[in-house]
Amino acid sequence: MFDLATPSDPALTARANALDGALGGATPQKVLERLLDENFEGGIAAVSSFGTESAVLLHMIAEVDPRTPVLFLDTGMLFPETFAYRDELQEKLGLSDIRVFTPDVEDAAQLDPESMLWSADTDACCGFRKVKPLGRALDGLGAWINGRKRYHGESRSDLPVVEADGPRIKVNPLANFGAQDIQSYFVQHHLPLHPLQKHGFSSIGCMPCTSRTLPGENVRAGRWRGTGKTECGIHIPGH
Numbered sequence: 062m063f064d065l066a067t068p069s070d071p072a073l074t075a076r077a078n079a080l081d082g083a084l085g086g087a088t089p090q091k092v093l094e095r096l097l098d099e100n101f102e103g104g105i106a107a108v109s110s111f112g113t114e115s116a117v118l119l120h121m122i123a124e125v126d127p128r129t130p131v132l133f134l135d136t137g138m139l140f141p142e143t144f145a146y147r148d149e150l151q152e153k154l155g156l157s158d159i160r161v162f163t164p165d166v167e168d169a170a171q172l173d174p175e176s177m178l179w180s181a182d183t184d185a186c187c188g189f190r191k192v193k194p195l196g197r198a199l200d201g202l203g204a205w206i207n208g209r210k211r212y213h214g215e216s217r218s219d220l221p222v223v224e225a226d227g228p229r230i231k232v233n234p235l236a237n238f239g240a241q242d243i244q245s246y247f248v249q250h251h252l253p254l255h256p257l258q259k260h261g262f263s264s265i266g267c268m269p270c271t272s273r274t275l276p277g278e279n280v281r282a283g284r285w286r287g288t289g290k291t292e293c294g295i296h297i298p299g300h
């Protein structure tokens with residue numbers, strides 16, 4: 062069922078607020094230790110794009126439980142380097158349950174037969190390539206983990222660590238992590254970089270909608286550059 066737009070019920074919201082109150086100041090590792098052990102009906106999974114910062118969250122998760130399901134949305138428009146990086150991290154971190162979700166074949170044929178919808182309507186393209194598959198991926202789960210951070214700015218500036226999101230809990234363990242924290246974690250744990258990072262890409266999504274960032278720009282400035290769009294929609298309530 063595609064239920065990302067389902068409003069959260071008051072009991073779920075209260076539970077999320079209580080968890081955020083208890084864990085809002087905790088380290089990401091403590092948040093994960095606590096919530097990967099929490100009894101969420103339907104279980105908990107992480108969503109990862111295997112982008113430039115993804116290794117940090119995935120390493121932390123693997124340290125707690127490498128069997129944690131990791132949901133990966135293959136939009137059909139990703140860089141080959143992202144798949145290579147996914148495979149590298151899977152092996153290095155010992156992640157044993159990466160699950161791949163793709164757009165509906167019927168949607169692709171009907172909505173985007175030439176694979177050019179991104180140039181005319183990015184919201185519609187993200188809708189069937191990302192938002193709808195994520196709805197399928199999360200179906201039945203009680204909670205999900207993602208890697209958003211406040212330092213990314215825009216709608217992420219006031220992220221809580223735990224929030225209610227439709228019919229489930231959403232966990233943002235790295236909400237308090239800054240750019241320097243990310244860099245230090247990579248160095249400290251000898252984590253490999255995304256292959257495109259050395260070519261000037263600081264945030265990586267689909268090929269047509271990702272460009273290099275210039276020194277001093279926001280880390281996500283290269284995403285949907287020049288369109289005013291800042292999020293694909295999977296983190297926007299009501300989509």
Ligand code: SF4
Nearest residue numbers: 183186187190267270
């Ligand atoms: S990021 Fe671009 S190509 Fe990818 S789903 Fe969204 S609009 Fe389509």
